[in-house]
Amino acid sequence: MSLKPTIGIETHIELNTNTKMFCRCAVVDTDEPNISLCPTCIGLPGALPVPNKKAIEFITLLALSTGCEITSKGMFHRKNYFYPDLPKNYQISQFDLPVGLNGELEIVIGEDRDFIQIERVHMEEDTGKSSHSGSGRIESATSTALDFNRSGVPLVEIVTKPVISSSKQAVAYIEELRQLSIDLNISEGRLEKGNLRFDANISVAPEDSTELGTKVEIKNMNSLRSLERAIDYEIQRQTKALEDGVEIVQETRHWDENKEVTSTMRSKEGSADYRYFSDPDLPNMFLSDEFIKEVETLMPLLPKAQREELMTTGLSLSQSNILSKSDDWIKKLYVEVFDQTKDSIASYNWITGELQGQMRKANIEVLPEWFNDDYLSEIIELIKSNKISFTSAKIILTEILTTETTPSKVAEQKNLFQENDSEKISEMINQIIKENQDIVDRIKSGEDKLVGFLVGQLMKQSNGSVNPGMAKELLLKELEG
């Protein structure tokens, strides 16, 4: 029996607003617990919520950027459940009228594009944080500490349709969504801080089946590595169960990072279990055309459009994708160096390869202030015009990353300019031939690979100042003649 997996992903993105979703408490980034809370965000009786306009603006922006239809009349619902980090016993969320419906997001894997259909984009508020003693899970903990700093922080939840077919696609989707949220300036997109957290719904069914298999939800992952491994593990587990004739149970599972397995958390609740009802403390929310137009003016150049633009310079789709997901200074430097050199591949290779490699090695996080596009452009031009070798160019780069000087000055000081004068090179060749007559004889009797030895001697004697391509060409001519 041939089986196919189907995956849907729900992502919560923490919005980088100054204040929480329904109160004026500051959104804080600290380990000190319970310093930013008030009656509203810890659910004291009688406290009334007031929606954060900036957060609604951010959610609308994400919905528009993924091509969603905007629901102009949205409503706040209460999603009821009990957990220690939710003192209100309900989360304010959106149920049947989310801000955005039916969008899509382009993803890139290698040189291929794909489109992931988005079902909905809606507002949520975060819960507090529980720290369970011992293993980190509530079942085996002897005590739990609660921190409500995060309670009520605005979130946007973005839900895909069940259209993802592999862990690779899932990872590419999260990478794209993360970059989108950074470019929209609605989130810092830092996975290690939990700015994006994702749940994956996974089912496996026979290849020719029109119905999906029983779905299992894996909760609360925040790294691409966990996402990839958890999906792969779950596909394997379900495939084996089906092949062995074991029934899959609809449930929520937990990904154990250390053991690299998923395990049962609870049998999956349906939406009816949450007893959604509209929040009596909040009026209906209408998104006017005027508001939507205002939000549209905030739209930056999206990652997809950035890729299209980069490809017009001559980069491939995967190169453009890598740049579109790089820090702003890298994107900017590429455009500037390309503008000067008109050589997309050299500009791309120097920036994403040697420059970033040397910076990592030397622990340089920010380019020195004197370092600008002129420097790299000059290096690329010096190589292209055969004035310096590639090896010398790397030495020059190391120097200008730490000292305020120019590539030409470094080349001069360190004697790195190549000898391109064919007469001078010929003189040196004649000298080498004289000194290595035995080698020359062996080359003439068929030992071709010894040509490399003579070129090596030439490089040595000239302290590497000879253009090796030119030297080899002239040497061969000399040997033939």
Ligand SMILES: [Zn+2]
């Ligand atoms: Zn508050």
